[in-house]
Amino acid sequence: MRNLIALFACCGIILNAGANEPAAAAAAKLAASVSKPASASLPPAGKKPELLLPKKPALAAAAATTAAAAAPAPAAASPKTEEDSEVALSEKIAKRLAELRERQQARASAAVHAKKAADSKRKQEEDAAARATAAAAALAAAPKRGTNWSYEGDLGPGNWSKINDNWAACSAGKRQSPIDLRDGLKVNLEQINFDYHPSSFSEINNGHTIQVTVGGGNFITVGNQTYELQEFHFHRPSEERINGKGTEMVMHMVHKSYDGKIAIVAVLLERGQAHGLMQTVWDNIPLEKNDTVSPSIVINPLDALPEQRQYFTYMGSLSEPPCTENVLYIVFKQTRQASPAQMALFARLYPLNARPVQPTSGRMIKESN
Numbered sequence: 001m002r003n004l005i006a007l008f009a010c011c012g013i014i015l016n017a018g019a020n021e022p023a024a025a026a027a028a029k030l031a032a033s034v035s036k037p038a039s040a041s042l043p044p045a046g047k048k049p050e051l052l053l054p055k056k057p058a059l060a061a062a063a064a065t066t067a068a069a070a071a072p073a074p075a076a077a078s079p080k081t082e083e084d085s086e087v088a089l090s091e092k093i094a095k096r097l098a099e100l101r102e103r104q105q106a107r108a109s110a111a112v113h114a115k116k117a118a119d120s121k122r123k124q125e126e127d128a129a130a131r132a133t134a135a136a137a138a139l140a141a142a143p144k145r146g147t148n149w150s151y152e153g154d155l156g157p158g159n160w161s162k163i164n165d166n167w168a169a170c171s172a173g174k175r176q177s178p179i180d181l182r183d184g185l186k187v188n189l190e191q192i193n194f195d196y197h198p199s200s201f202s203e204i205n206n207g208h209t210i211q212v213t214v215g216g217g218n219f220i221t222v223g224n225q226t227y228e229l230q231e232f233h234f235h236r237p238s239e240e241r242i243n244g245k246g247t248e249m250v251m252h253m254v255h256k257s258y259d260g261k262i263a264i265v266a267v268l269l270e271r272g273q274a275h276g277l278m279q280t281v282w283d284n285i286p287l288e289k290n291d292t293v294s295p296s297i298v299i300n301p302l303d304a305l306p307e308q309r310q311y312f313t314y315m316g317s318l319s320e321p322p323c324t325e326n327v328l329y330i331v332f333k334q335t336r337q338a339s340p341a342q343m344a345l346f347a348r349l350y351p352l353n354a355r356p357v358q359p360t361s362g363r364m365i366k367e368s369n
Contacts, residue, residue, distance in 0.1 A: 149321050151208075157355050160321050170323035176358035177316030178239035181331060184312055184367030191309060192265075192330065193221040196229070196301040202294040205286050208320065209233040209353055210346070212281055218301055220255055220263065222328065227255030227263040229301055235354045236346055238268050239319050240331050242312070247335060248343055250354075251278075251304055252319075262318070263328040267304055272337025277303040282345055306334040310368035319355045333368065 146163035149155050155163065161171035170176070199215035211233040218229035231254050238250035249269040256262055269275070277299060284295045310333045317325040 149208075151353050151355070160323065164321065167321045167323060169317065169325055170321060173317055173323055173325050174361050175315055175317055175325045175363060176323060177319045177327065177329060178241070178355060178357055179314065179316065179360050179363070179365075180241040180244055180357050181312045181314070181365055181367075182243045184365040186367045186369050189311065189313065189366060189368040190223065192311070194302065194305065195219040195221070198298040198300045200294070201299050202292050203281060203284055203286070204292045205289045205349065207289050209235065209350060210281060210285060212299075214299070214301060220265065222263060222330070225257060225261070225263075227257045227261070230254050230256050232301070232304065234269075234346060234350075235319075236343075236350055236352065237354050239354045239357075240266050240268065240329075241357060242268075242331075242333070249338065249346065251336075253301065253304065261326070261328070262324070263330065266329065266331040267306065268332065268335040269338050269343075270335045271340050271343060273339065275336060275338040275342055277301075278338050278342050282342060285349075304336070306332050306336050308332075308334040310334065312365060312367050314363055314365045316363075 144163060144165045149160055149163055151157065157170070160167050161169075196218045199218060201212050201214050203210060203212045211231055213231045214229050216228065220227050220229070232251055233254075234249055234251055236249045238246040238248070239252075240246065240250060247268040247270045251267045251269060253265040253267070254262065255265070269278075280297070280299055284293055286293045312329075312331045312333065314329050315325075316327050316329045317323050318327060
């Protein structure tokens with residue numbers, strides 16, 4: 001308001017200036033009037049102001065000066081503009097923080113989800129392992145009743161006792177067969193009485209050997225004990241050894257007493273002349289495994305025995321599962337011969353069907369003088 005009053009006063013002064021007053025004086029007068037208080041520029045009370053009109057050039061210069069003085073200075077930034085900028089910046093920061101929080105929450109959610117998935121997978125694996133362990137324990141605890149066995153591989157002699165619980169003697173027994181016959185006690189062993197005669201027979205390729213079942217009525221007598229011939233079969237190589245030496249094959253003749261005792265007569269076979277009884281058996285081998293044939297001819301078990309009947313004897317076991325012990329063994333010292341062709345024929349069927357030698361475990365072995 002004060003500046004407006006001064007402006008009006010300047011206008012009055014300009015109007016009162018004389019037409020002949022120099023422009024510089026008028027300008028000085030104008031500057032002095034502007035510096036004075038507004039009240040000093042006013043005429044005395046009751047006196048009309050004297051209207052002085054300057055020359056046109058001086059008037060124009062004064063007007064320009066007055067306009068320049070009256071022009072407002074550049075305005076500073078208004079508080080409202082600064083406030084709007086701060087609000088905009090705050091909004092931008094808030095938006096950025098919201099985005100960061102959203103990303104952080106997403107990462108946290110993903111981490112939680114991944115942990116849950118990992119925990120679930122680990123739990124499934126633990127459950128599966130627990131089930132497998134339980135199944136293995138149940139299987140281990142369950143009775144084993146396997147029937148398949150072999151002379152090699154996982155079903156071989158070293159694992160027979162693991163296949164069937166009833167075959168435990170194959171590993172736990174102390175009187176197992178076969179053994180190496182050495183350091184025998186040479187004594188006067190009684191002669192074995194062989195009561196053999198021509199008999200009907202049947203044979204089978206049972207997957208382990210060629211087995212020949214003989215008709216009834218063929219007996220041996222040993223120490224007042226009588227045994228009846230049940231069957232005979234072959235092994236390659238020989239299971240029995242004499243002083244560490246075996247032969248290419250052996251024939252086992254299995255006998256059983258009326259009270260269930262078993263006696264096995266072993267006849268060692270080596271290459272030489274053709275074996276008549278063996279050839280009859282080979283001529284009638286079944287075409288298929290586990291098929292049984294019953295030829296219409298007869299055989300005489302006496303043809304299996306050597307001329308000399310000296311022997312070794314000891315207590316052993318069956319040399320195949322179930323490895324039953326308390327079996328009487330009679331092993332002839334003299335061998336029988338079979339032709340190379342006869343040996344080769346069996347080798348094509350069973351190149352290896354002999355149990356390894358078992359520990360003697362301090363058993364007594366007797367030998368004929």
